Amino acid sequence: MTPPTGARPALPLRQARIGDDWYDLEHAAKAVGNDRSTQIRQLIAWYLRQPGVELPERPPVKAWQAAAQAAAKERAKAGVWSVTEEGHTKQSKFRVSDDDWEALAQAARTMGLERAEVVRQLIAWFLRRRRALLPERPPLEAWFDTSASYDxxxxxxxxxxxxxxxxxxxxxxxxxxxxxxxxxxxxxxxxxxxxxxxxxxxxxxxxxxxxxxxxxxxxxxxxxxxxxxxxxxxxxxxxxxxxxxxxxxxxxxxxxxxxxxxxxxxxxxxxxxx
Structure with a gap:
């Protein structure tokens, strides 16, 4: 029961096919003092309409682009790609709590989406990709039973x-x-x-x-x-x-x-x- 006195408890690993944005997210998140998992959790919390959660700060592209481009060159030299030889996008791993991951599935489902697609859209918006828009959020009542909630x-x-x-x-x-x-x-x-x-x-x-x-x-x-x-x-x-x-x-x-x-x-x- 006792939480550790040092690091925060490790959350379960999740998987989603993100593509090349996964690599750029590392550098963009670092530009605002986060790692990729932390950044994804913040974006998911906003999508789930958690109380008091606002959209996270987005760094300007120029704050992380040079580092991302240098890393991309190193990956190319090493033969590391986001797509497998069979043409499938590789699974990316990040940490999200059980409650938020299940809630994301329920919320995304009400919009006709898989949760991986919501994560991809959120990341693309965070990276300021051209024409990338935030995914539409369903109202809380559409996927969450508020009958037991309190004022x-x-x-x-x-x-x-x-x-x-x-x-x-x-x-x-x-x-x-x-x-x-x-x-x-x-x-x-x-x-x-x-x-x-x-x-x-x-x-x-x-x-x-x-x-x-x-x-x-x-x-x-x-x-x-x-x-x-x-x-x-x-x-x-x-x-x-x-x-x-x-x-x-x-x-x-x-x-x-x-x-x-x-x-x-x-x-x-x-x-x-x-």
């Missing part, structure tokens, strides 16, 4: 009613201040909310930690860091190496994390984030 504001208020003190209040306060995770749980992951006979709602922190440990909750580095820190405050043995996650945070989120840590430590001047 994010109502869920936050209900959770705060239960978690009024102690480490749970601190961990919940951090997630509340950051915003992303409670909205995402409300809409996409209501299974992590437990409602008692008294109608009081609370987070199932243990189940949330297990899902994180399995790699089911892929996110941006900053979102990942906030969740890991919140889990480390509330869940026994869910340790985190602060040195490995703090660099991903902006100034405001870093301040929220520091307040949460101080409050969890019982500092007399600290108060849980609200």
């Amino acid at each position: 994010p504001q109502e869920l936050t208020a209900g959770l705060q009613q239960h978690a009024r003190e102690g480490t749970e209040a601190v961990a919940l306060g951090l997630l509340t201040e950051h915003g992303h995770w409670l909205e995402r749980i409300a809409v996409h992951h209501p299974q992590f909310v437990v409602t008692g006979q008294d109608a009081v709602m609370r987070l199932d922190w243990a189940a949330l930690a297990k899902a994180y440990g399995r790699g089911d909750l892929a996110a941006t580095p900053a979102q990942d860091a906030v969740l890991r820190i919140a889990l480390s405050i509330q869940v026994p043995d869910a340790g985190v190496s602060l040195g490995s996650v703090l660099p991903a945070l902006d100034r405001a989120t870093t301040a929220a994390v520091l307040r949460a840590i101080a409050a969890a430590a019982g500092h007399p001047d600290a108060a849980p984030p609200t």
Whole structure:
């Protein structure tokens, strides 16, 4: 159950026939500080309408084109091609969580597409290919059962009613201040909310930690860091190496994390984030 304190959990490998764009994606993603898998996950998260997810930044072609062309020459010398001798495009491998990969299949199916085609279209748009357009996104209700979802504001208020003190209040306060995770749980992951006979709602922190440990909750580095820190405050043995996650945070989120840590430590001047 315990997530590792260093690197993020490894996500399952997926395969899709991308073609030559796969090679250029390596250099384009690197230009914005990502690897190919991270870039694909961000694009898929946008396509799935995950709360708070916006289209990722696209680097100008000139920022990565020279490196891509040099790499292409080296591949040609080595006889490495994206197409097999039989004329088939080779499978490219990248990492995406089980939940997002299955959700992509469902969402793409409502548009009459295979998920590999959606991935190819997203990559082509990211690379600024001529005439490349973003794939049309289906409405959430067309492929995702929202009947069990919560209103994010109502869920936050209900959770705060239960978690009024102690480490749970601190961990919940951090997630509340950051915003992303409670909205995402409300809409996409209501299974992590437990409602008692008294109608009081609370987070199932243990189940949330297990899902994180399995790699089911892929996110941006900053979102990942906030969740890991919140889990480390509330869940026994869910340790985190602060040195490995703090660099991903902006100034405001870093301040929220520091307040949460101080409050969890019982500092007399600290108060849980609200």
